[in-house]
Amino acid sequence: MAKKGLSIGKKAAPFRLDSTQGIKGLEEFKGKPLVIIFLRGTWCHNCQKQMPELNEYYERFLDKGVNLIAIAGQKLANIKDYAAAKGIKFPILSDETREVIKSYEVFTPIKWDSFRIAIPSTYIIDENQMIRYSYIGENQADRPSAKEILEVIDTLSIVSDDSGSIQEELPVFLANMKSTLEHVNTSAAYVTKSVEGNLHNIEGLKKASQRNYEHLEGAVDNYQKKSSELNEFSQQLNATSDEFTDIQQMNDQLSHNIQTTRGLMDELISMTNVVNDMSAVISQISKQTKILALNASIEAARAGEHGKGFAVVAQEVSKLAHGTEESAGSITAQLQAIDEKINQSFSSFATFETTMNTVRERISVNSAQILTISDGIKSIADDSLQLGEELNQIKDSQQHAQIDLSQIQEIETTINSEVNDILHDMHYHVDQLNALDERMKKK
Secondary structure, eight states: OOSSSOOTTSBOOOOEEEEBTEEEEGGGGTTSOEEEEEESOTTOHHHHHHHHHHHHHHHHHHHTTOEEEEEESSOHHHHHHHHHHHTOOSOEEEOTTOHHHHHTTOEEEESEEEEEEEOOEEEEEOTTOBEEEEEEOSSTTOOOOHHHHHHHHHHHTOSOOTTSTHHHHHHHHHHHHHHHHHHHHHHHHHHHHHHHHHHHHHHHHHHHHHHHHHHHHHHHHHHHHHHHHHHHHHHHHHHHHHHHHHHHHHHHHHHHHHHHHHHHHHHHHHHHHHHHHHHHHHHHHHHHHHHHHHHHHHHHHHHGGGGHHHHHHHHHHHHHHHHHHHHHHHHHHHHHHHHHHHHHHHHHHHHHHHHHHHHHHHHHHHHHHHHHHHHHHHHHHHHHHHHHHHHHHHHHHHHHHHHHHHHHHHHHHHHHHHHHHHHHHHHHHHHHHHHHHHHHHHO
């Protein structure tokens, strides 16, 4: 049986088409069984094999009171040429627009939807124009033979028999119907069981989805908390980094002050050197004054009585020279002490400056590291927010899936109910057929 085509038990789709024997419509064949053969076209190799065979058995179809027609999706002129050349006696209808092929759901789209080629198919329609049999080929060569179609017609018991053999065929018909209904009954039971299993699986899926939703909701809350904590930590690190920046600026200012003090100390040392030079000059003058006083004393001694006054002057000059020398020595000693203290202070300041430079460098490095850490934490916070948004999307998706599953469950429940109704109807029909079979046996 085919996967396409109209289902058995449905009303045949009406049509009215031009044919090799004039206009033909479905209504014209009402009251007698009708076999409809859908052809790909008179150009089709397999169709060219099938049509002569149908033509050979055409009289047997008519003898059984069954009409036979074929429908092809091509121009009537081409069909007439072929039918005339091959002597085809049964009508071949032209469905050039392929609307009938579409209505019987036996078409194959090619390139665009408006162009359809019929799948090789066979329908048997009873006198009430209900579809009693359909065969849709799986490929171009998959077609029932004319003999097989006649055998199916006999099995369906849709042909009236003037000899009164209906009484013999009725039990066979009942047996076939019972077998068919039992098969449907088994299929319905299987479908029911499958649907129940699906409902159970869907219920489990709903519970699992609900659990996932709760877990995801908790994860989203945790990530939001972590994100808030990371943001606070990042703000603290930024504040600490600002403090280190201030300390670095203060250190730069202190270093600048030290450099200024060092310049002043250099100037003081220069001034001390000048005073030291002056002290050296005073010492030199003192030495020369001593020599002058000594010479004056010698000359006063030579002058005798007349040189006493000069001797006094020489003595005073000698005392002055001695005092000047002592003062110069004292100044030199003091200057040397000052110079030593200044050198010590300079050495201390140089050490302090080196230390402060080291501290500044370390603060600078630590500040850069803290900034890097701060940027990293900010990045983590951003990633956490992004992950939180993705989890929110997953949560929303889970909610939609929950809704979809609920809808599926409702549909499955409806299907289950409908299948149960079908199963109930099948049981009812089986009971009726059994009763009919019993009545026939009594006769």
